[in-house]
Amino acid sequence: MPAAAAHNHDAYRPTSASSAGAPHLRPVTFHAPESVIYAQGDDARLLYRIQYGAVRVSRLLADGRRQIVAFYLTGETFGFEIGAVHGFYAEAMVNTGLTAVERCSAGTLPHELVEIALRAMIRAQEHLLVVGRQSALEKIAVFLLDLAKRQECEAVIDLPMSRADIGDYLGLTIETVSRTISKLRAAGIIRLHSARSLEIVRPERLRMMSV
Structure with a gap:
């Protein structure tokens, strides 16, 4: 279970908005690997933009299992909630710097953030489609292609998440994730540079698997 979140938001002083309804930007804050940014039940008045690093968003299920949703x-920006409190945990996976953006006092999103909110909704829908795929190969292929697209890289991509994280995101065991990545490597489709970095050698083959 994630550790308790550090409630240090009040230590940040929002800058004055340039116009009515504009988001209140706060200084960049540092979050060490595995540190909790916010927990289930925390106040959801802030949104977060990642200046560097990576974040996972998850929920603890009734049986104690963890489901990573994003x-x-x-x-990228995260932290959107329908209500006034967070329904998920957000944790840094690597050294991460965040800029907090305060929502309007009425709880509505400033005009500048509406597009980002819609993008988050689309990503949630895409996650459901990935989890619903039949085979582990399909899921891993779609996952790697999505990372490459988001990192704007056709070849070498960073994997800030662990194999266990990938499994909890795709609905696979860590053994299945490792075995599937090994199959892709043996087939010459990917090349591992390290546990947290790989190269897509044959993107066309990976795309065929994702269809």
């Missing part, structure tokens, strides 16, 4: 990378 990974967020540099340049």
Whole structure:
């Protein structure tokens, strides 16, 4: 179970908005690997933009299992909630710098953030489609292609998440994730540079598996 979140938001002083309804930007804050950014039940008045690093968003199920619902990378924004409190945990996976953006006092999103909120909704729908795929190969192929697209890289991609994280995101065991990645490597489709970095050698083959 994630550790208790550090409630240090009040230590940040929001800058004055340039116009009515504009988001209140706060200084960049540092979060070490595995540190909790917010927990289930925490106040959801802030949104977060990743300046560097990576974040996972998850929920603890009734049986104690963890379900990861999203990974967020540099340049992406997370923390959207329908209600006034968070229904998920957000944790840094690597050294991460965040800029907090305060929502309007009425709880509505400023105009500048509406597009980002819609993008988050689309990503949630895409996650459901990935989890619903039949085979582990399909799931891993779609996952790697999505990471490459979001990192704007056709070849070498970073994997800030662990094999266990990938499994909890795709609905696979860590053994299945490792075995599937090994199959892709043996087939010459990917090349592992390290546990957290790989190269897509044959993207066309990976795309065929994802269809």
